[in-house]
Amino acid sequence: MRIGVFICQCGTNIAGTVDTRAVAKKAMEFPDVVFAVDYMYTCSEPGQKEIQDAISSHRLQGVVVAACSPRMHEPTFRRAVKKAGINPYMFEQANIREHCSWIGTDREANTRKAIDMVRMSVEKLRRNQALFSTQVAVNKRVLVIGGGVAGIQAALDCSDGGLEVVMVEREPSIGGKMAKLDKTFPTIDCSSCILGPKMVDVAQKENIRLYAYSEVEAISGYIGNFKVDIRKKATYVDWNACTGCGECTQKCPSKKAFDHFNEGLGATTAINIPFPQAIPKKARIDSDYCRYLTGGKCRVCEKICPVKAIRFDMKDEIVTEEVGAIIVASGYDLFDARVYGEYGGGRYPDVISAMQYERILSASGPYGGHIRRPSDGREPKEIVFISCVGSRDISVDRPYCSGICCMYIAKQAIMTRDHIPDSNCYVSYMDIRAPGKGYDEFIRRAQEEYGVKYIRGRVGRIYPRGDRLVVQGADTLLGVQVEIEADLVVLATGVECSAGARPLAEKLRISYDQHGFYMESHPKLRPVETNTAGVFLAGVCQGPKDIPASVGQGSAAASKVQALFSRDTIETDPQVAHVNENMCIGCGKCEQVCPFGAIRMKTLRDGSRKSEVLETVCQGCGLCNATCPNKAIQLRHSTDDQILAEINTLFD
Amino acid sequence: MDDKTNALREHVKGIFSNLELVLGWEPGYDPLHTRPFYVRTESDIDRLTANCLSFQNLTRYLAKSMNAVDPAADGRKIGVCVKGCDSRSLVALIQEKFVSRDRVYVIGLPCRGTLDARRIRALVPDPARIRSVNAEGDELVVETDRGISRFALDRAIARKCLQCRYPNPVIHDVLIGDPVTPRLKIDAENPSVAAVEALSLEDRLLFWENQLDRCIRCFACRNACPLCVCQNHCIMETRMPKWITQYRNMNEKFMFHMIHALHLAGRCTECGECERVCPVGIPVALIKEKINAIIYEMLDYESGIDPEAVPPLLTFSPKETGI
Ligand SMILES: Cc1cc2nc3c(=O)[nH]c(=O)nc-3n(C[C@H](O)[C@H](O)[C@H](O)COP(=O)(O)OP(=O)(O)OC[C@H]3O[C@@H](n4cnc5c(N)ncnc54)[C@H](O)[C@@H]3O)c2cc1C
Ligand code: SF4
Ligand code: SF4
Ligand code: SF4
Ligand code: SF4
Numbered sequence: 001m002r003i004g005v006f007i008c009q010c011g012t013n014i015a016g017t018v019d020t021r022a023v024a025k026k027a028m029e030f031p032d033v034v035f036a037v038d039y040m041y042t043c044s045e046p047g048q049k050e051i052q053d054a055i056s057s058h059r060l061q062g063v064v065v066a067a068c069s070p071r072m073h074e075p076t077f078r079r080a081v082k083k084a085g086i087n088p089y090m091f092e093q094a095n096i097r098e099h100c101s102w103i104g105t106d107r108e109a110n111t112r113k114a115i116d117m118v119r120m121s122v123e124k125l126r127r128n129q130a131l132f133s134t135q136v137a138v139n140k141r142v143l144v145i146g147g148g149v150a151g152i153q154a155a156l157d158c159s160d161g162g163l164e165v166v167m168v169e170r171e172p173s174i175g176g177k178m179a180k181l182d183k184t185f186p187t188i189d190c191s192s193c194i195l196g197p198k199m200v201d202v203a204q205k206e207n208i209r210l211y212a213y214s215e216v217e218a219i220s221g222y223i224g225n226f227k228v229d230i231r232k233k234a235t236y237v238d239w240n241a242c243t244g245c246g247e248c249t250q251k252c253p254s255k256k257a258f259d260h261f262n263e264g265l266g267a268t269t270a271i272n273i274p275f276p277q278a279i280p281k282k283a284r285i286d287s288d289y290c291r292y293l294t295g296g297k298c299r300v301c302e303k304i305c306p307v308k309a310i311r312f313d314m315k316d317e318i319v320t321e322e323v324g325a326i327i328v329a330s331g332y333d334l335f336d337a338r339v340y341g342e343y344g345g346g347r348y349p350d351v352i353s354a355m356q357y358e359r360i361l362s363a364s365g366p367y368g369g370h371i372r373r374p375s376d377g378r379e380p381k382e383i384v385f386i387s388c389v390g391s392r393d394i395s396v397d398r399p400y401c402s403g404i405c406c407m408y409i410a411k412q413a414i415m416t417r418d419h420i421p422d423s424n425c426y427v428s429y430m431d432i433r434a435p436g437k438g439y440d441e442f443i444r445r446a447q448e449e450y451g452v453k454y455i456r457g458r459v460g461r462i463y464p465r466g467d468r469l470v471v472q473g474a475d476t477l478l479g480v481q482v483e484i485e486a487d488l489v490v491l492a493t494g495v496e497c498s499a500g501a502r503p504l505a506e507k508l509r510i511s512y513d514q515h516g517f518y519m520e521s522h523p524k525l526r527p528v529e530t531n532t533a534g535v536f537l538a539g540v541c542q543g544p545k546d547i548p549a550s551v552g553q554g555s556a557a558a559s560k561v562q563a564l565f566s567r568d569t570i571e572t573d574p575q576v577a578h579v580n581e582n583m584c585i586g587c588g589k590c591e592q593v594c595p596f597g598a599i600r601m602k603t604l605r606d607g608s609r610k611s612e613v614l615e616t617v618c619q620g621c622g623l624c625n626a627t628c629p630n631k632a633i634q635l636r637h638s639t640d641d642q643i644l645a646e647i648n649t650l651f652d
Numbered sequence: 653m654d655d656k657t658n659a660l661r662e663h664v665k666g667i668f669s670n671l672e673l674v675l676g677w678e679p680g681y682d683p684l685h686t687r688p689f690y691v692r693t694e695s696d697i698d699r700l701t702a703n704c705l706s707f708q709n710l711t712r713y714l715a716k717s718m719n720a721v722d723p724a725a726d727g728r729k730i731g732v733c734v735k736g737c738d739s740r741s742l743v744a745l746i747q748e749k750f751v752s753r754d755r756v757y758v759i760g761l762p763c764r765g766t767l768d769a770r771r772i773r774a775l776v777p778d779p780a781r782i783r784s785v786n787a788e789g790d791e792l793v794v795e796t797d798r799g800i801s802r803f804a805l806d807r808a809i810a811r812k813c814l815q816c817r818y819p820n821p822v823i824h825d826v827l828i829g830d831p832v833t834p835r836l837k838i839d840a841e842n843p844s845v846a847a848v849e850a851l852s853l854e855d856r857l858l859f860w861e862n863q864l865d866r867c868i869r870c871f872a873c874r875n876a877c878p879l880c881v882c883q884n885h886c887i888m889e890t891r892m893p894k895w896i897t898q899y900r901n902m903n904e905k906f907m908f909h910m911i912h913a914l915h916l917a918g919r920c921t922e923c924g925e926c927e928r929v930c931p932v933g934i935p936v937a938l939i940k941e942k943i944n945a946i947i948y949e950m951l952d953y954e955s956g957i958d959p960e961a962v963p964p965l966l967t968f969s970p971k972e973t974g975i
Pocket of ligand 1: 170184
């Protein structure tokens, strides 16, 4: 093989602590190397040209570039060598920047290390093989999991682009958390006024198929060709017949059913429509509260329903959909305030969560938009908001900032002062995080225009005195203890991953961080992609964020899907596992460990079992390779021999 | 194992018509050995023996010499005699789908230890004159052409048997003889491992260097292991990928034993076959015992107990790492 080596100076990034000229000179001594040079910016246009010229003038068959991380520029250089006529996999990149020049200042040692790294890359390249992608057809339908604002935005954008969309929502209605909000910061516009029309659009677009009260049961296949089993949970009402007239809910005698939409403030009927703007606006029987389903007697709704839509014998149903891409927008849940016993959440009726307060503020809420205390219905005058309940607290395993609480507390305090001008609002905070557009101004408005009293410090304890609550804490700016007698305490419970986030990730074969938020492929450069090709993220399921960011991500994910679907076929990555059938003993261990379901066992005509890789499903993770006892399964472009050669050359 | 020859023959006679063959033992080439034996016809049954010399782990043949992956079309089974330790290998093979539970008829033999021919030769002044050996209660009775001598049984049985935790087969269709009391509790520390760990780091290195230096890479250990299933596709013998060379040095020998042990991590059932067959007397099972101890501690898993369990290193669980 004729190998050319290009050492990048990266301005002074590399040349500052590595003698690139010496590295190039040394590289000429390595086996098969016929050309070596150092260059100011190899990735630049003239830098790439230099590589291409050398390929033709020195008849190179392989290229090593020693520069930055392959994550940064491997695609760039692969394209460059391909243009000059050599297979893009006959290219190796040694990372002498992040792995060498940036981490030490000893020029001599760095130079030695850079030489070793180039030597390793040369040894690897000598064992490389030309690899070729294959083409697979793309099924241009997209699945959106979760019908919160992020999922809705993604679905509508895809639909506008002419794609067929399948939306799966776990709850009886789409809308997610935003549907429960009263007003939204920083503009204080009415949440349902801006979300409602989008929800209606979802229902009306002909190319969106909505499965509400449904969940993803299983996913198989790969980018361009996923197969999804969806469990339609039993609603006991035939939604094709139900007109959403609500007659049944008037007559249902079981009136103590838990009202999920109102966060348990107030109750609803066993057969109910979650809220007036629900999409789909259909009735569902809550089997935990239905008298007939729990006690065997009643069936009142069945008699009332003018279209005879009640089906007590309904069972869960599994339907299968085929799609080419998946957008996950499964949102979040809120921290359980009961964990902080000292605040009395869940124990004192007038210590409520901020989401409950949203419902109290809302005109469609349990109190018709009048601010009242849950305990006695009295209008509160002294209201304390406590921030960071389950955020930025290592002791409850929530070290991260929920990102939205400072803002919605300010919003709720402003709304309170607006509704009850003679009230006092106090906010106990750690620091205020308001980095968005118009956000800091919004907080200032709360403080200056609305006279909300901000007290920096933690609340230590809340306890009842008479029919009020004593809030004890510190003001760390003044260095004094404070005690406020409050009528109502609102806890800004933090954002946590959605209840089913982890099992869903396992079905999707995507990764999540230690707190259950889904991992993007690259935190800066690939923020809506996952490491599983064809699966994209939108909204809070990826990490805490507010509505503008969720919507932005929804649109971003939709545009990624559109870019993917703008082609009829996609190229597969050839860096996948490959079985040497002669060596495979058919033990099936690879099949067992493969996290992507990319391996299946087959039986040859002589009866022997062999493993087989589904190349389009394989993600090249290498687990099978590590597990295979006799290494019959190898990862193309990272074979054992290639890695061993890299290691061995260090000891030669 | 106490002599169970007669009871075994009786039982096999009764069921033989339902079986394709029976894997058992027969007397060997000298009074210190038996050898594996396939009972194929009615008349073979009287050659079967089962006693303190029945050391071979016969489950090895199920995975390596015959196809037991699926049940036979005619429903006939392969009878296999197992001691406690052997039964765990069988469970492991069932877990890994090398053997179908429906393909085998498991004849369980509770066992108080099998003899170690090397230790007996060290006990008896003139081993060539041994005519018979027999376990009677806690004693070993050795008959030579000069008379009879008796030794404590513990001085003659294999190392693995001295620390046996599963003397009774964990799976069986029939049990021949009464269950016996295990020598060690299930969660007891492995005394051999503890002894090596008591050495200083330098002494431990020296110990293993001295041991492994003798290895001639005959691969007897690998071949005897019921769970070393790669056979002639073993990584030790391929040059693609080239993990191991033929160079005769400590690095290569060490590498071989580490690969061997790692392939058995969470799978080895401590049947001790690898160690028994080593022609140069290297305590090879000890390495695997140490790894097993780690697996037990870290993952709370013991191989070859529950046919339904999945060995921890043969699964991918995102929960383990929180990926
Ligand atoms: C009290 C409070 C006030 C707020 N006020 C504001 C504000 O004023 N302005 C602002 O910008 N932001 C505000 N936010 C933040 C806002 O709620 C979120 O940014 C936004 O709702 C995120 O939308 P989403 O679609 O990502 O998630 P979600 O709204 O949680 O939607 C996710 C959807 O997915 C569904 N789902 C979950 N798992 C599955 C599954 N496995 N299968 C199918 N479906 C599933 C859920 O049922 C839900 O419908 C507030 C938050 C709180 C807690
Ligand atoms: S590399 Fe192996 S384990 Fe990983 S996805 Fe591909 S086949 Fe599965
Ligand atoms: S692990 Fe290796 S030997 Fe076993 S089936 Fe897979 S490829 Fe074949
Ligand atoms: S490694 Fe040795 S002790 Fe373990 S199962 Fe194999 S032969 Fe038995
Ligand atoms: S049986 Fe002994 S000598 Fe032979 S390979 Fe195994 S350890 Fe080495």
